[in-house]
Amino acid sequence: MTLNIEQQGEVFCFTGVLNRDTLMLYSPFKLLNSVSERINFDFSGLENIDTAGLAWLLQQLAWAKQHGIEISLCNVPKQLLSLADVTAVRPLLPISN
Template sequence: MSLFQLNDEGVLHIHGHLDRDTLAKNWWGMLSSTEQSTLIAKGQCVLDLSDVERIDSAGLAWLINAVRDGKRSQVEVTLANVPDKLLKLAKISDVDTLLPVN
């Protein structure tokens, strides 16, 4: 199974681990050109974290960069079903205000 799957509503379901071992490049670069076009047409994307098993500081940075990269492509990125551990990590790291949580 891939790290994530995009559905027709612009929801990106993320699976497994978001850590330094699984995140080779930014999320936008991991999407196909068709998926990128779909998100640009919608103007928004929800990153659904309900199936994330583990996340570390690299995963947190990846999510912050996803929000930034979305803005660059005129796509509003929000996070849904955010694990409590991620919220705590973001708060301790003083970056919780950078995460647009639904």
């Protein structure tokens, strides 16, 4: 299980697994420090996410909001949407597609 997050212009491309075992590689998530106004999180390469991954994502969204950065989520997997529905946080996710 691995997680890779690469910046390609105004997009962070997520590949692999975002869970309690892999998210520590990106805690704190320093890539957001290089963003000035907006960024897209592309989850098309995300294979799996658990509740710890969802909590990490919500933490990044909150940090970005405090720093005036707009994040949009694209290619959101059904698993993430299901977790967000079960935990009642889906309205907090800025899904663009």
